[in-house]
Amino acid sequence: MSGPVEKAGTSSAEMAVAAQGRVLAPKRSKLDRLVGHLRREWQLYVMLLPTIIWLLVFxxxxxxxxxxxxxxxxxxxxxxxSPWIGFEHFETLFGNEQFLRALKNTIYISMLSLVFGFPMPILLALMFNEILNQWFKKTAQTIVYLPHFISSVIIAGIVITAFSPSAGIVNTVLGWFGYDSVYFLTKPEWFRPIFVGTSIWQEAGFQSIVYLAAIAGVSPTLYESAVVDGASRWQMMWKITIPSIMPTIIIMLIIRIGNMLEVSFEMIILLYQPATYQTADVVNTFIYRQGIQGGQYDLAGAAGLFNAVVAFVLVMTANTISKRYSRTSLW
Structure with missing residues (x-):
């Protein structure tokens, strides 16, 4: 009997000493833990290295x-x-009527895109989710995704041809109802609707993939319970689908708000002309004309920095408001 008792006692003593040693042992520093982590996971960091280099360089x-x-x-x-001159370029910018016009147009076009363009991918995703015929669903998705993969130059060519006063399909249809041909792309009042509509047509389908992925993550048991309770498809969409993807919608809205001043530069360059500058000229095209064409790199740099600061403030503000009222945020 004494053997097992002594053995048990010895084990207890050893455990106590070991525990005491662990308590008295100095904690590893953060640097040691970091080095140990890098040694264990070095393959992952090697894979990440090209992206880090790209971010640093570009x-x-x-x-x-x-x-x-x-x-x-x-x-x-x-x-x-080059000598320092302080905020002189910013004073010049805010006294420049062309820059103020470009800033106003940027905000106006961005607000139109936000109001009409942001909900479209969500609506498309909800409609695709309700389609039961898989063949029709896949065909429709392919059709609406396709414009995203077409070059902006080709898209602009299609738009210019469609709104052509001589052979455009839009003026052809108007002619059937007795209306005269209109060269829409030279009319300042028509540029914004055409641009926003083109942007929605080109990007809404592809952007709906994010929301379709979010919908795919909704638990099927929620829909099964709703069917048992007698809910219709419309009720399930409003009571289950939309609330379930609301965090994704909020995150995408924050990102969209942060990009409000980043209006599609390529499409505007391809579609606008001096006749439509008063409604089509935006901050990015102003920077292009001043910096690349006019050689005023410092003034264009000031405009670009202003653009970036405003975007940063918008993202921070939208993220803070979202975190406070919906508990969903980017960070």
Whole structure:
């Protein structure tokens, strides 16, 4: 009997000593833990390395050039040797009627895109989710996804041809009802509706994939319970589907608000012309004309920095409001 008791006693003592040793042992520093983690997971970081290098080279390194917004920049003197002039370029910007017009147009077009363009992918996803015929569903999805994969140059060509006063389908249809041909793309009042409609046609289908993925993650048991309770398809959509994907909708809305000043530069360049500048000129096209065509790189840099700061403030504000009232946020 004494053997097992002594053995048990010895084991207890050893356990106590070991526990005491663990308590008295110094904690590993954060650096040691980091090094240990890197040694264990080095393959993952090697895979991540190309992306990190790309971010550093193409996104962070160019930020060095933002200082030209506060300098009297000269190509011959370079960024470092150009003299500092403070906020003079920003004062020039806010006294420039073309910039103020471009800023107003940017906000106006962005608000139209937000009001009419943001709900469209959600509606498409909800409609696709309600289609029971798989062949028709896949065919419809392919058709609405297709414009996203077509070059903006081709899309612009289609739009220009469709609204052509001589052979465009729009004016052809108007002619059937006795209306005269209209060259829509030279009319300032028509540019915004055409641009917003084209953007919705090109991107709404592809953007609906995010919401379809969110809908696919909704638990089927919720729908089964609703069917047992006698709910209709319409009621299930409003009471189950939409509330379930609401966090995804909020996240996408925050991102969309952050990109409000980033109106599609390529499409506007391809569609606008001097006759429509008063409603079509946006901040990005103003930067292009001043910086690339006019050679005023410092003034264009100031406009670009202003654009980035406003976008940052919008994202922070939208994220804070969302976190406070819906408990859903980007971070």
């Amino acid at each position: 996104l962070y390194k160019p930020m060095y050039g933002l200082q030209i917004a506060f300098k009297d920049y000269s190509v011959f003197r370079g960024i470092a040797n």
